[in-house]
């Protein structure tokens with residue numbers, strides 16, 4: 361009898377099966393298309409403690425009880441379909457884990473539906489891509505706590521290990537795990553866009569070639585502020601030469617970013633909860649804008665584009681500082697969103713633990729998560745990371761550079777939407793009075809939406825004009 365079951369043998373499933381087996385657990389696998397199972401078993405799984413099964417029924421029969429079955433299949437309808445196939449086959453205390461990028465509302469629904477059955481359900485975000493799946497991902501499980509305790513010995517071994525602690529923890533009930541994974545991806549969108557902007561500033565604003573870009577990003581990756589997986593792979597990418605054209609491959613890639621929806625979901629949830637996430641939101645917008653390739657090419661023939669090169673000194677270090685501040689904002693926005701969602705939806709998230717399990721295995725793993733983990737450990741109720749003395753000092757010492765980089769970019773017509781949005785986030789957050797008093801006045805003027813005053817309690821409405829009913833009816837209000 362196998363100790364663990366896995367459904368779905370695409371890149372993630374295959375690698376997770378190999379990882380789980382390497383940690384000493386026997387695995388039974390099933391994939392809808394049998395040829396994939398056969399090629400996996402005869403090649404990558406050859407000689408390993410992994411057995412093939414060819415139907416959900418056969419898989420269930422091959423597993424010891426309580427059965428633990430991880431789904432690594434395309435999110436959406438396929439997950440519902442497979443759960444429906446498994447439900448009648450499973451018994452008391454068996455566990456289904458959905459490890460795909462499922463929409464958190466789907467996970468919440470599945471959790472509710474399965475609560476009414478004997479089957480336990482865990483919705484688990486998995487980050488780290490295919491390499492992480494093979495070598496140790498960051499895993500974000502939520503749902504049935506007792507079921508998590510049953511799979512914990514396996515997950516803690518399979519996860520990335522950082523400073524002797526595995527990058528997995530029980531996050532909360534229902535869809536807490538998939539919600540955290542979604543916000544992880546939102547932060548990922550933000551950081552990727554910010555790095556793209558830094559690349560553009562150095563390449564277009566300073567005229568750096570790919571060797572120089574490689575050197576700058578490699579050097580940044582050695583700093584405490586910017587050391588991270590995304591910085592590391594960016595440095596690598598600049599060195600890769602296209603075998604066909606002998607150009608750096610990155611310059612041969614179409615500048616139209618695609619997306620699978622997690623950034624979008626993050627922004628929609630943030631707007632629903634009333635949490636500002638401008639860096640993340642702008643990153644989603646930037647991908648959308650990039651996809652307007654043909655229209656942009658036409659517009660570039662109508663309007664002037666980039667105007668010259670930056671001639672000043674020390675710009676590379678200023679871009680590094682701006683990048684650090686903006687990345688800190690992306691994390692601050694994401695953490696603030698998690699805090700609000702946790703309160704609203706009763707996830708009981710421990711943000712220090714979230715920072716801890718993101719330190720290894722996942723795409724946003726970075727040195728910056730270490731202070732975050734400590735800050736939230738010391739101050740679990742901190743409302744925004746930017747208020748922590750550590751980040752206050754780190755940002756204030758770099759604000760001049762941050763401002764200057766955006767000023768230079770604006771003068772050169774180099775778009776830096778996420779960097780600008782993050783500075784605006786910081787500047788808005790630190791203002792005690794914003795101009796939305798005027799917005800409230802306008803709303804009351806045209807729609808009688810009322811307003812609050814700064815000098816007395818209560819709700820107020822003003823007749824802003826002296827237009828009488830008769831003139832309105834005759835359409836002479838203007």
Ligand code: NBP
Nearest residue numbers: 368369370371372392393432433434435438460461489490
């Ligand atoms: P895909 O997301 O490409 O899904 C392919 C798998 O889903 C195949 O095994 C396929 O079986 C199976 N499948 C489909 Br499609 N419809 C099915 C159905 N109706 N019933 C049963 N199986 C069905 O695979 P992936 O890229 O390995 O990702 C798996 C999950 O992990 C996804 O939710 C993804 O978003 C998430 N994820 C991916 C990454 C990554 O880097 N790729 C990272 C983190 C999370 P078939 O062989 O019969 O078509």
